[in-house]
Amino acid sequence: xYWVGGTGNWxxxxxxxxxSGGAVHPLVLPGTGDDVFFDALSFSAxxxxxxxxxxxxCRSMNWTGVTNNPAFEFAGxxxxxxxxxxxxxxxxxxxxxxxFSAGRWEFWSSAPGNTITTAGKQMQxxxxxxxxxxxxxxxxxxxxxQVGIFYGTFTTNNFTINTGTFVSTTGCGGCNNRTVNLGxxxxxxxxxxxxxxxxxxxxxxx
Numbered sequence: 536x537y538w539v540g541g542t543g544n545w546x547x548x549x550x551x552x553x554x555s556g557g558a559v560h561p562l563v564l565p566g567t568g569d570d571v572f573f574d575a576l577s578f579s580a581x582x583x584x585x586x587x588x589x590x591x592x593c594r595s596m597n598w599t600g601v602t603n604n605p606a607f608e609f610a611g612x613x614x615x616x617x618x619x620x621x622x623x624x625x626x627x628x629x630x631x632x633x634x635f636s637a638g639r640w641e642f643w644s645s646a647p648g649n650t651i652t653t654a655g656k657q658m659q660x661x662x663x664x665x666x667x668x669x670x671x672x673x674x675x676x677x678x679x680x681q682v683g684i685f686y687g688t689f690t691t692n693n694f695t696i697n698t699g700t701f702v703s704t705t706g707c708g709g710c711n712n713r714t715v716n717l718g719x720x721x722x723x724x725x726x727x728x729x730x731x732x733x734x735x736x737x738x739x740x741x
Contacts, residue, residue, distance in 0.1 A: 537551070538573045541577075541579050544585075572597050573597070582606065583603060586608045590615060592620065601626060607632070609634070619642050621644055623650075625654045630656070641664050642665060644668035656677075663684050663686055668687035676691075680699050684715055685706070686711050689715050691722075692718060693719045696722045701728050705736065720741065
């Protein structure tokens, strides 16, 4: 799926095309198996934006090549979620906004080898929720509310994390197997560091 036509809502099919800059629109919105791309043909003027007015899903999301400094906006609800079933690639030439000072980035992959690149953009709530999935940071992570590791393997890759709460908890009697690889990362928490429940938890400190 390729974004076209500048400013619009994620759930407007007229803003999705089957090819970069294309005019053929898909019949359904992106699903868990669909990669979405925002590129040089997605935005024609400065500060155009994509608004998330309903919870949305995709496999991987990639903003490589965008021009005109577009924005990705969590709109319509303080609890709006973007569910990513693959990798996330944001870029420096864009912005991410949260009108309600909230917005959830949820990573649901059950496969290994996923990456998270935020390009210094402010996140709010970031969590790994895919049983069996793995995610590796590609740069520093700034998440105002929390970074939650609830399933899968999370590798900080020696990058710095700035967040309110860093949390990993046991659920359903320890069925949520999870691994945190810290390397030499520094994690700065303005609220709390909260890892509890030994069942299912592997913490590899640096």
